[in-house]
Amino acid sequence: MKDSYTHVVLGLGGLGSAACYWLSRRAGTDVLGIEQFELGHGRGESQDHSRIIRKTYHTVPYVRFAEQAYEAWGTVEEDSGEQLVLKTGELNFWPPKTTLDEAAYNESMAACGVPYDILDAAELRRRFPQFRFDGxxxxxxQPDGGLVGAIKANEAHRRLALRNGATLLDNMPVKQIRPVNGGYEISAGGRIFSAEKIVVAGGPWTNRLLAHFGLELPLKVTHEQVTYVDSPHLQEFSPDRFPVWIWMIHDNYYGFPVYGAAGVKIAKxxxxxxxxxxxxxxxxAGNERDVLRFLEDHIPRAAGPVLxxxxCLLTHTPDADFVLDRIPGxxxxxxxxxxxxxxxxxSVIGRTLSELLIDGQTPADISAFRFDRAALSLPGVWNLPES
Structure with a gap:
């Protein structure tokens, strides 16, 4: 096994696995991925049956990036021969009191030509009788919304990266990164690797990796959870009959049809x-009671015993926008x-990272995701409610 690579990816969760795949499409055996735990571990952010995919976003650049996300997933599906994105449609519920700006969402979709319907309570009951809400x-x-099979997608990215010649190593915690002769020396898992270029995709452990570059981001990590409920009426919540949905406030409820497990998935x-x-x-237990109560009140035929x-963990930035950029210096x-x-x-983030490293630029608009934006440098700009 060689110890010198052009591209080294640190972290093989959702984003790092995608970066390995897209880099390997062009760099083949010059790609190394390093994971501190075992591959597919459940300690981080992305290891579950499903994640929502949608085009409903509050700015035009986000909607455009979401459209590119569907395109990138399509490439992976074609390359793997496996369906990863399942369109179920998406419902965004807007209560009278919300912390979000509905007009910004609808206007951004309209500006991008994304179709959507506004449903009043009567039309909502007619089209989606599973839900019970006041008038x-x-x-x-939005009909293009749906879910990505998260576990399947992570495995597909890694499997295809290996097929393309990449090397993926797990149980290799990084101990040191230091500049050497215009490149970098990485000490991980008792071995020393040399790299010309590095991707940091550490999720909740990002700052531990950035410390080797003398940097720290104002990140907060939270402990979240999802609940699968064993409804006696699961056939009514199959993906062809029940959409993904979001209760549009900051500390929101959201849910999925039956997929990957024999239960309806809900979270808060x-x-x-x-x-x-x-x-x-x-x-x-309190959060679990909250989601079960929400089901009983608003999706009653999904209610049942907890499966x-x-x-999981989530990593927050102060403004809830991504970091997707070159590391300063x-x-x-x-x-x-x-x-x-x-x-x-x-997948599109992985593609964008590969473009930045191989081409030196990307056609994606990532201007809102820079290291030097105000929200990452000014104190007290947090958009995250205090627990």
Missing amino acids: DIHAVY DRFSPTDTDSRGFDPD YTKT HPNCVCAVGATHAFKFA
């Missing part, structure tokens, strides 16, 4: 700060932070 609730339906953001090393894996509740190194909502973009 003061309306919803926006907790925003509970945690430490990446000492976090526990026990579910929060299981799964915990290190033009041959790039970093990606998903800011809690990146999995739908995972």
Whole structure:
């Protein structure tokens, strides 16, 4: 096994696995991916059956990037021969009191030619009788929304990277990164590797890796969870009958049809700060009660006993925007932070990282994701509710 590579990717979760795949399409055996835990571990952010994919975003650049995400996933599906994106349609419920700007979402979609329907309570009941809401609730339906099979997608990215000649190593925690002769020396898992270019895709462990570059981002890591419910009416919640949905407030509820497990999936953001090393894996009983109550009140035929509740981590930036940029002072190194909502973009983020390193530029508009933006340098700009 060689110890010198052009491209080294640190972290093989959703974003790092995607970066390995897209780099390997062009660089083949000159790609090394390093993961501190075992491949497919459940300690991070992206290892579950499903993640929402959608075009409903609050700015034109995000909508455009979302459209590119569908294109990137299509390439992976064609390359793997496996369906990864399942369009179910997406419902965004807008309560009278919300912390979000509905007009910004609808105007951004309209500017990009993304179709959507605004459904009043009566039309909502007619088209989606599974939901029960008062007359003061309306919803926006976007037919391209759906889910990405997260576990399947991660495995596909890694499998294809290996097929293209990349080397992927797990259980290799990084101990040191230092500049050497215009490149970098990486000490990981008791071995020394040399790299010309580096991708930092550490998720909740990003700052631990950036410390080797003398940098720290104002990130917060929270302990979240999702619950699968064993409804007695699962056939009514199959992907062809039940869309993904989001309750459009900051600390939102959101849910999925039956996919990957024999239950309806529902979650409510907790925003509970945690430490990446000492976090526990026990579910929060209060959050579990909240989501079950929401089902009983608003999706009653989905209600039933808990199948299981799964915990995960999320990494937040102060403005909830990604970090996707070159590392300051290190033009041959790039970093990606998903800011809690990146999995739908995972493949296009991987493609963008590969373009930055191989081509020196990317056609994607990533101007809002730079290291030098105000939200990453000014104190007290947090958009995250305190727990």
